[in-house]
Amino acid sequence: MIHPTQSIREQRFRRSQHVHFQRHALAIYRRTDRMFAGLMVLQWAAIIIAACWFSPRTWDGMQSAPHPHVLMAIFGGGLLASLPIAMALLKPGRLSTRFVVAASQLLFSCLLIHVTGGRIETHFHIFVSLAFLAAYRDWKVLVLATLVMIADHAIRGIWWPESVFGVANTSPWRWTEHAAWVLFEDLVLLITIRQSVREMHALAFHTVQLDEARRAAEEANCVKGEFLASMSHELRTPLNGVIGMTELLADSQLSDRQRRFVNACRSSGTLLLRLINDILDFSKLESGRMELDEQPFDLRQLLDDVMAGMPLRLQEKDVQLRCHLDSSAPRHLEGDSDRLQQVLVNLMGNALKFTECGEVALRVEVQEASADRVALLFSIQDTGIGIPRNRLDRLFQSFSQVDGSIRRKYGGSGLGLSISKSIVDALGGQIGVESEPGVGSRFWFTAVFRRELAARETDIGASATQPTNQHALPDRTELQFADCPLDADVPDTLQCGHSSSTY
DSSP, rough: OOOHHHHHHHHHHHHHHHHHHHHHHHHHHHHHHHHHHHHHHHHHHHHHHHHHHHHOOETTTTTEEOOOOHHIIIIIIIHHHHHHHHHHHHHOHHHHHHHHHHHHHHHHHHHHHHHHTGGGGHHHHHHHHHHHHGGGOOOHHHHHHHHHHHHHHHHHHHEEEHHHHHSSSSOOOOHHEEEHHHHHHHHHHHHHHHHHHHHHHHHHHHHHHHHHHHHHHHHHHHHHHHHHHHHHHHHHHHHHHHHHHHHHHTSSSOOOOHHHHHHHHHHHHHHHHHHHHHHHHHHHHHTTTOOOEEEEEHHHHHHHHHHHHHHGGOTTOOEEEEEEEEESOOOOEEOOOOHHHHHHHHHHHHHHHHHHHEEEEEOOOOOOOOEEEEEEEEEEOOOHHHHOGGGGGGSTTTOOOHHHHHHHHHOOOHHHHHHHHHHHHHOOOOEEEEEETEEEEEEEEEEEEOOOOHHHHHHHHHHHHHHHHOOOOOOOEEEEEEOOOOOEEEEEEEEEEEEEOOO
């Protein structure tokens, strides 16, 4: 006994399969109609040329006139060509159009045989016509075309055999031999058509299967995304409480041994929270639910926040942090500063993770600017272990790292760069990497932001009132960071001491 739900599902599947098959067949019918519309014009011209070549004129004593075959080719061929062309253009894909095309095509073959005086070579045009009509993949078209040919050969073979066979004295049943050969070709063509139709049904079946599988995968992906988002929120709430309690505990009176335990607990909780955030972002990106929250922000303040958190990752490393910001870069922008900061923190964190000594430098340059928009180029240069060139294409794939040893030694989920790439794409930019093993790596990305309206108005007013002899600003603002945030009171060169401190 078939379950009702299964029966409904099968019915829906078969309806979809039938729709796909009909859509495919209709496309074939229309395409073949257009082909025959062009073919009719060529055949008309070819028949006129053939009539003029074989029998251009007729003679009555000393008087000559155009041969009736020429007139028949001109007017009869035009009539045979005009109707299927009109049907193919006005009603493509219909059964009536296919029938008109089939009848006209075989009548063209019969007309060609007639105007050439029944030459045996022109009889091959019938076989070619049937082969072309098989392109419709419709057996009814071949049946109609064959009936038209048999009727023409039977009538003319009995009453005007010279117009078909080129001789007047022949058996009145000779047309049956021609019909037999045509039926033999029809048999071959029908087998081919049947095989082609079966393949079309199979294609429709597999197409519907693929659609069903894709739909099921999308539904499963949505369910997975909702589950990950729900679980991530459920995990983050108690985890934030644990991290908060460890921070409060760290502020209390503890022995050195207890403080090490608390710091280890807080560090592990922070890493776990970062992994959960990556999973949440990844689920949003996969389901297409990540939206940008574009708000005005201060670019320098954002860089301050990014660099202020980096020294926490410099434990037991002799690494100097630098940040170079073009003075031509506008300070006040509109965009999703949180996502921009997420990408910067991710790339800077990776650079620090794989750099034991040397420096990590963040550069921000103006790539392209207009009155209301600016494209910024961010690059992070490190002196770390580097990446082999044959592994660079794997970096921005989900759950992918250079190799297993990297994962075992340095950890990580392999989601950070994939998430960063998706965010950069949403910001209207591109991301890439250049690296050499043992020398270091340079990750770069571009992002497009709008200039803040108030800042644009201020810039316009300032440029209008600025004296011509005013000193130009320095070409670049250099920021150096260690274990303290930027001092907002320092206008041009912001420094917080040496960055090679160890912890």
